Amino acid sequence: MENNTILETIGLSKYFYDPVKFQVLKEIDLKINHGEFISVVGKSGCGKSTLLYLLSTMDTDYEGKILIDNQLVTGKTDKELAIIRNEKIGFVFQFHYLLAEYSALKNVMLPGMKLGKYSNEELEHRAMEHLKTLDMGDQALKMTNQLSGGQKQRVAIARALINDPVLIMGDEPTGNLDKKNSDLVFDIFNKLTQEENQTLLVVTHDNDFAERTNRIITMEDGKIIS
Amino acid sequence: MNTKLILNIALHLLRARLKQTIVAAVGVTFSIAMFIALVGFMNGLNGLLDGLMMNRTPHVLLYNEIKPSENQPIFLSKEFKDKTNFLGSIKPKNIGLSIYNSKTIIAVLKKDSRVIDVAPKVTLPVFFNTGTIEISGIINGIDVLSEDKLFKISDNIIEGKVADLLQNNSIIIGKGLSDKMLLTIGDIIKITTAKGNLASLKIVGISEIGIAEIDNTMSYTSLNTAQKMLGEPTNYITDIQVNLYDIESALTVSKEFKDKFVVDAIDFKTANSQFETGSSVRSIISYAVGFVLLTVAGFGIYNILNMMIYEKMDSIAILKATGFSGNDVKWIFISLSVIIGLAGGTLGLVFGYIFSSIIDLIPFKTASLPTVTTYPIDYNPIYYVIGIVFALFTTIIAGLFPALKASKVDPVSIIRGK
Ligand SMILES: Nc1ncnc2c1ncn2[C@@H]1O[C@H](COP(=O)(O)OP(=O)(O)OP(=O)(O)O)[C@@H](O)[C@H]1O
Numbered sequence: 001m002e003n004n005t006i007l008e009t010i011g012l013s014k015y016f017y018d019p020v021k022f023q024v025l026k027e028i029d030l031k032i033n034h035g036e037f038i039s040v041v042g043k044s045g046c047g048k049s050t051l052l053y054l055l056s057t058m059d060t061d062y063e064g065k066i067l068i069d070n071q072l073v074t075g076k077t078d079k080e081l082a083i084i085r086n087e088k089i090g091f092v093f094q095f096h097y098l099l100a101e102y103s104a105l106k107n108v109m110l111p112g113m114k115l116g117k118y119s120n121e122e123l124e125h126r127a128m129e130h131l132k133t134l135d136m137g138d139q140a141l142k143m144t145n146q147l148s149g150g151q152k153q154r155v156a157i158a159r160a161l162i163n164d165p166v167l168i169m170g171d172e173p174t175g176n177l178d179k180k181n182s183d184l185v186f187d188i189f190n191k192l193t194q195e196e197n198q199t200l201l202v203v204t205h206d207n208d209f210a211e212r213t214n215r216i217i218t219m220e221d222g223k224i225i226s
Numbered sequence: 227m228n229t230k231l232i233l234n235i236a237l238h239l240l241r242a243r244l245k246q247t248i249v250a251a252v253g254v255t256f257s258i259a260m261f262i263a264l265v266g267f268m269n270g271l272n273g274l275l276d277g278l279m280m281n282r283t284p285h286v287l288l289y290n291e292i293k294p295s296e297n298q299p300i301f302l303s304k305e306f307k308d309k310t311n312f313l314g315s316i317k318p319k320n321i322g323l324s325i326y327n328s329k330t331i332i333a334v335l336k337k338d339s340r341v342i343d344v345a346p347k348v349t350l351p352v353f354f355n356t357g358t359i360e361i362s363g364i365i366n367g368i369d370v371l372s373e374d375k376l377f378k379i380s381d382n383i384i385e386g387k388v389a390d391l392l393q394n395n396s397i398i399i400g401k402g403l404s405d406k407m408l409l410t411i412g413d414i415i416k417i418t419t420a421k422g423n424l425a426s427l428k429i430v431g432i433s434e435i436g437i438a439e440i441d442n443t444m445s446y447t448s449l450n451t452a453q454k455m456l457g458e459p460t461n462y463i464t465d466i467q468v469n470l471y472d473i474e475s476a477l478t479v480s481k482e483f484k485d486k487f488v489v490d491a492i493d494f495k496t497a498n499s500q501f502e503t504g505s506s507v508r509s510i511i512s513y514a515v516g517f518v519l520l521t522v523a524g525f526g527i528y529n530i531l532n533m534m535i536y537e538k539m540d541s542i543a544i545l546k547a548t549g550f551s552g553n554d555v556k557w558i559f560i561s562l563s564v565i566i567g568l569a570g571g572t573l574g575l576v577f578g579y580i581f582s583s584i585i586d587l588i589p590f591k592t593a594s595l596p597t598v599t600t601y602p603i604d605y606n607p608i609y610y611v612i613g614i615v616f617a618l619f620t621t622i623i624a625g626l627f628p629a630l631k632a633s634k635v636d637p638v639s640i641i642r643g644k
């Protein structure tokens with residue numbers, strides 16, 4: 001079966017029960033191909049982050065189906081999902097989350113150490129390369145609490161890239177970055193989709209950023225409207 | 227699973243909370259150290275008291291017990307064999323206290339490879355006479371050399387020498403007796419045996435065991451002198467005391483000798499069963515105290531790990547988001563507690579050893595065991611093994627619940643919560 005889909009959802013719905021029952025996502029059908037660079041836009045509170053958490057396999061409390069790489073992930077165990085996240089998905093959160101106990105470099109290396117595909121020296125080298133392309137080479141050995149918000153965000157982006165995931169998701173990954181760095185990140189993402197055939201799904205409030213991607217998904221009230 | 231990575235993460239988490247980690251480990255250290263010191267001391271005491279007993283009790287004692295004959299004539303009768311027979315007014319049989327064929331038995335025992343040595347003995351109840359007063363007592367006629375070899379009686383002689391008993395008509399008396407009768411070395415003591423024989427013996431030594439009851443009544447003389455006082459031949463022996471290389475086999479060996487030599491035999495454990503009770507009570511106390519201390523330390527670890535989980539929620543969420551499973555997170559926190567337990571426990575063993583050594587230096591004198599000069603400590607390595615196993619066990623249990631909780635942290639709710 002010749003199939004270029006990396007991510008597919010079928011009738012994806014999500015409810016919150018607290019304080020009242022409320023449907024955040026309504027029967028979302030979505031299909032994304034390898035190598036696409038997609039931005040997701042929509043008003044605050046329309047469910048963009050919620051959708052991303054579902055797609056990242058971290059949130060398993062939903063109705064409908066999710067397929068990653070033509071593989072049904074709905075109903076898999078915590079352990080299997082952890083392996084999928086480690087191997088196939090890179091995630092940049094809306095708020096940069098780094099481990100305070102490690103240096104920036106080690107933070108980037110950690111998912112790679114978990115995957116165990118490369119030796120530690122090789123990983124360190126690769127992590128350093130990623131940090132350098134993000135203009136963070138000179139900050140690599142700092143502890144994370146010694147970094148600015150934008151710098152933390154770039155470390156988080158480097159971490160998302162370390163395992164060469166087929167799918168990279170970002171929840172406002174450039175939210176804290178200035179125009180120059182935002183452009184830098186865009187170029188890196190663009191290059192990944194073009195040269196490595198990796199797929200990017202990025203939630204953004206930055207219209208300029210969204211305009212330049214291949215495809216824009218617009219959400220409203222838990223539905224995809226275009 | 228990636229053990230090295232998990233340990234690495236655990237160590238980094240610990241380092242970030244160094245002070246609390248140290249507090250938790252010190253709790254374990256303290257309890258293990260106390261446990262080691264306590265168990266070592268208690269078992270040292272047990273050993274001392276056992277020594278006190280073993281110094282005076284042969285492993286196996288052969289003797290004749292005064293008792294009725296087990297085979298009464300009626301049992302031999304075919305006619306009444308299947309009946310229930312009631313016998314009244316049975317009297318014990320007079321077989322005498324002397325062990326029949328004692329010389330042969332001693333010769334056989336001396337050749338037995340399990341036997342360290344054999345010490346024959348004659349005990350005779352006597353009256354010590356001074357003026358018009360008669361004090362009842364016991365004279366042990368002993369084989370001086372083997373008795374000293376087995377029971378180290380020379381340790382308890384405070385004046386004079388055991389070897390002087392080899393002279394004819396000499397006696398060593400207890401300190402209590404000497405104080406009461408105002409007799410010292412070189413004096414002559416007058417003795418009446420139960421059968422009315424009179425004897426005068428020269429005092430060559432004074433012994434003190436530290437137990438008044440014994441020091442007031444017990445005295446030693448040579449086997450020959452005792453036999454002479456009784457007017458009995460040299461094969462008259464009332465007790466044969468046997469010490470064995472393998473002390474644990476005493477019970478079985480005593481049964482074997484009983485059948486083989488047709489005498490009564492008793493092993494030291496049966497003869498001193500109350501000692502065993504005291505020993506086990508002391509052991510139980512020390513284990514119970516150790517257990518209580520460790521439980522308290524366990525709660526400390528539980529609290530600290532729990533607190534750490536609340537502080538590290540973000541880190542846990544990140545680990546999970548980047549591909550660590552709940553199981554991995556669980557192992558990270560279990561490793562945390564194992565590290566605390568292992569570090570605290572090992573230090574505890576070291577401090578326990580130091581405490582034991584300090585107790586070992588405190589002076590402690592007792593008349594009953596003249597060779598003991600400081601408090602006794604048992605350094606048996608098995609207590610150290612128990613200590614570290616105990617420490618690991620409690621810390622793992624204490625860490626298990628927080629670890630399970632951490633493994634269940636929902637990353638989305640944390641990430642969203644920011
Ligand atoms: N834990 C929760 N319980 C109940 N309702 C929730 C919970 N989390 C989010 N919501 C609601 O779900 C809706 C979607 O939230 P979501 O975070 O997906 O919005 P968003 O599109 O990412 O917004 P923003 O652009 O501001 O980040 C919101 O109305 C929010 O109030």
Ligand SMILES: [Mg+2]
Binds near residue numbers: 048094
């Ligand atoms: Mg959002």
